Amino acid sequence: MQYYGNVFRPPSEARSLIVQATVGCSHNSCTFCYMYKDDDFRIRPLEDIKKDLIEMSSYKDYFERIFLADGDALVLKTEDLLEILKTIKEYYPNVNRVSSYATAQDINRKSLEELKTLREAGLEMLYIGFETGDEDLLKEIKKGITYDEYVSAMKKAKEAGFKTSVTIIAGLGGVDGMEKNAVGTAKLISETKPDFLGYLTMRIYKNTPLYADYISGKFKMPDAGEILEEMKIFLENVDSEGTVFRSNHASNYVLLAGNLNEDRETLIKAIEKTLKKKNFRPDVLRGF
Numbered sequence: 001m002q003y004y005g006n007v008f009r010p011p012s013e014a015r016s017l018i019v020q021a022t023v024g025c026s027h028n029s030c031t032f033c034y035m036y037k038d039d040d041f042r043i044r045p046l047e048d049i050k051k052d053l054i055e056m057s058s059y060k061d062y063f064e065r066i067f068l069a070d071g072d073a074l075v076l077k078t079e080d081l082l083e084i085l086k087t088i089k090e091y092y093p094n095v096n097r098v099s100s101y102a103t104a105q106d107i108n109r110k111s112l113e114e115l116k117t118l119r120e121a122g123l124e125m126l127y128i129g130f131e132t133g134d135e136d137l138l139k140e141i142k143k144g145i146t147y148d149e150y151v152s153a154m155k156k157a158k159e160a161g162f163k164t165s166v167t168i169i170a171g172l173g174g175v176d177g178m179e180k181n182a183v184g185t186a187k188l189i190s191e192t193k194p195d196f197l198g199y200l201t202m203r204i205y206k207n208t209p210l211y212a213d214y215i216s217g218k219f220k221m222p223d224a225g226e227i228l229e230e231m232k233i234f235l236e237n238v239d240s241e242g243t244v245f246r247s248n249h250a251s252n253y254v255l256l257a258g259n260l261n262e263d264r265e266t267l268i269k270a271i272e273k274t275l276k277k278k279n280f281r282p283d284v285l286r287g288f
């Protein structure tokens, strides 16, 4: 089994077999992102991916899920992904979910028919980092995607039958962009209604372009209270019936879990209570 560089996976894939289909992220330009800055993007040879899967199949009974890493395994050619899914079916009969990160660009590049074929072959869940729904902020962070492209990617993914898990980031627009980030993101989530939504909190990493803006004072990092105010604005504006909502990432100042829209008021009250008591999760528990 071969792993190259930094390997990341969503929290819900903690018990999954992680197989690198690519190394790094095909976009790798987002100004806030530290994840794959040390890795030159490449697609691994299909034979190597299959070799890893076959080698690890002696432990097949340990795994119920497989996660195809790295940053966006959906960038692979459809025929190669189908070959990987076929190998998984053959060697891991007990696996009940295969998932991967995907960029909206990857989804939009594939036809609906291709996506449907992948879904039928066993790829079930796509994790997509929206980060924000604010058009200006999407440009600023060099996400390489527009609001409308997110909407069409989600429509296509859903029509093909995929489950979608989306992440957004409170504080991404800094102090000056708090309200715009919250309102724009609420609009995008309301329009796309993902199955799962993870609300993360902005953190600044030294190996990112955003760090220079932070040091120069151009980017003003919101404090804990401001982050929670932003999350509150988001929740007050979002309308995404049926979405499972979580803010239980290491980065968060408050841990929240519920279903939209039914738990929205409870979630807002939990934020208000934390703001009043100022009992934010301490940095030591937030991975600092």
Ligand code: SF4
Pocket (backbone or CB within 6 Å): 025, 026, 027, 028, 029, 030, 033, 034, 035, 036, 071, 103, 129, 143
């Ligand atoms: S945020 Fe996602 S798309 Fe952007 S560089 Fe990082 S891994 Fe790639």
